[in-house]
Amino acid sequence: MTPIFDWAFALEILPTLGEALIITIQATMLGMLLAVTLGLILALMRRARLRIISAPTALFIEFVRSTPLLVQIYFLFYVLPVTGVQMSPLTTGILALGVHYAAYCAEVYRAGIEAVPRGQVEAARALNMSSWRTAVGIVLPQAVPPVVPALGNYLVAMFKDTPLLSAITVVELLQQSKMIGSATFRYTEPLTLVGLLFLALSLIAAYGVRRLEVGLQRFGGKR
Amino acid sequence: MEDYLSLLPALLRGLWVTVQITVAAAILAVPLALLAGLGRMSRKPWVSWPAAVYVEVFRGTSALVQLFWFYFVLPLFGIQLSAMLVGIVVLAANAGAYGAEVVRGAIKGVPSGQREAAVALNMTNRQIIRRIVLPQAIPAMLPPGGNIMIELLKNTALVSLITITDLTFRAQLLRSDTLRTTDIFIIVLLLYFAVALLITAGVRMLERRFKVQ
Numbered sequence: 315m316t317p318i319f320d321w322a323f324a325l326e327i328l329p330t331l332g333e334a335l336i337i338t339i340q341a342t343m344l345g346m347l348l349a350v351t352l353g354l355i356l357a358l359m360r361r362a363r364l365r366i367i368s369a370p371t372a373l374f375i376e377f378v379r380s381t382p383l384l385v386q387i388y389f390l391f392y393v394l395p396v397t398g399v400q401m402s403p404l405t406t407g408i409l410a411l412g413v414h415y416a417a418y419c420a421e422v423y424r425a426g427i428e429a430v431p432r433g434q435v436e437a438a439r440a441l442n443m444s445s446w447r448t449a450v451g452i453v454l455p456q457a458v459p460p461v462v463p464a465l466g467n468y469l470v471a472m473f474k475d476t477p478l479l480s481a482i483t484v485v486e487l488l489q490q491s492k493m494i495g496s497a498t499f500r501y502t503e504p505l506t507l508v509g510l511l512f513l514a515l516s517l518i519a520a521y522g523v524r525r526l527e528v529g530l531q532r533f534g535g536k537r
Numbered sequence: 538m539e540d541y542l543s544l545l546p547a548l549l550r551g552l553w554v555t556v557q558i559t560v561a562a563a564i565l566a567v568p569l570a571l572l573a574g575l576g577r578m579s580r581k582p583w584v585s586w587p588a589a590v591y592v593e594v595f596r597g598t599s600a601l602v603q604l605f606w607f608y609f610v611l612p613l614f615g616i617q618l619s620a621m622l623v624g625i626v627v628l629a630a631n632a633g634a635y636g637a638e639v640v641r642g643a644i645k646g647v648p649s650g651q652r653e654a655a656v657a658l659n660m661t662n663r664q665i666i667r668r669i670v671l672p673q674a675i676p677a678m679l680p681p682g683g684n685i686m687i688e689l690l691k692n693t694a695l696v697s698l699i700t701i702t703d704l705t706f707r708a709q710l711l712r713s714d715t716l717r718t719t720d721i722f723i724i725v726l727l728l729y730f731a732v733a734l735l736i737t738a739g740v741r742m743l744e745r746r747f748k749v750q
Contacts, residue, residue: 380690
């Protein structure tokens with residue numbers, strides 16, 4: 315009789331899972347890069363004085379935040395090819411993760427921007443700075459550092475959402491473990507290992523975010 | 538318009554399953570969050586440790602991995618649960634873990650003078666929690682709690698991957714039947730959005746109801 319948890323088997327599949335972990339981390343990193351950039355653009359658009367820009371942006375952010383990521387992934391995966399855009403499943407997944415979390419990041423940036431004292435903007439205007447220079451030179455340098463830990467939390471959240479890419483055939487960590495499971499009829503080891511890998515990495519990342527928070531406070535990031 | 542209506546009946550059947558799972562998991566998640574949140578603040582280590590492990594494990598791993606683990610691995614230990622039950626229990630446990638942190642934060646936010654005054658009035662621990670701390674902490678729990686409910690609604694889409702015919706699963710079925718991919722997914726996204734708006738409105742109502750004057 316085989317034991318409930320076969321350690322030798324677990325050790326044997328670890329390298330295969332490690333390779334899949336690289337895909338997972340790659341998707342997280344690229345997705346986050348997209349999310350922080352697009353999120354900033356969305357945050358600025360949402361604060362635009364023209365209602366034609368700010369109102370649709372607000373609706374878009376709200377819509378993306380309150381619909382399931384899985385459905386958004388399917389939407390991009392099935393609908394983009396119809397419109398003639400061909401992308402690999404991994405690229406589609408990264409795009410979906412990036413757009414979904416951009417909506418969250420936009421709210422984070424907004425909180426940061428709103429916390430910058432009004433006097434700063436007024437002083438910049440009094441010095442005859444253009445609104446672009448006020449935003450880039452005065453507001454953002456004060457708005458972004460305090461919200462970096464909040465962005466870090468979304469990095470961890472995105473990392474935990476990457477298994478959703480398995481639904482569009484990306485062979486990331488979870489999909490790899492299911493493939494091992496269906497090939498060997500042993501699900502206990504691969505799925506448990508995946509769970510433990512996620513737990514370990516997100517605890518480390520959460521610790522990193524906390525350290526970052528402390529570090530930023532020391533450099534005057536706190537208001 | 539006619540075309541859209543022909544897609545609706547099947548999707549609404551899926552939506553009904555989604556709503557059922559959301560409501561059942563939410564009902565289960567609230568007491569879980571309160572228990573784990575209060576438990577984690579307990580001074581007794583045999584209470585605080587299990588609560589902390591529960592919260593960290595469910596917050597630290599992916600919801601989809603949790604679903605697969607309970608669906609594929611538990612039967613190997615001889616525990617057979619229906620897919621529906623696995624979906625409800627796992628989503629509730631997941632939301633409960635996030636909720637526990639909300640509960641903990643809200644309770645920590647109650648000024649310590651309140652508790653000290655209650656102790657001075659010779660109230661028991663149970664009375665202090667039920668009559669002094671919770672009534673003041675609940676208004677602070679509601680807005681983040683509402684966000685967790687929306688996260689829960691969004692997470693129900695994951696149960697389609699363990700064979701439950703919820704809204705997302707129906708969308709997939711209908712897509713292979715009719716090939717009207719774009720229409721179907723736009724309707725599905727709008728349906729989820731509508732439910733999320735309902736949840737937001739519900740939470741707003743509760744916020745007014747529990748406001749401390």
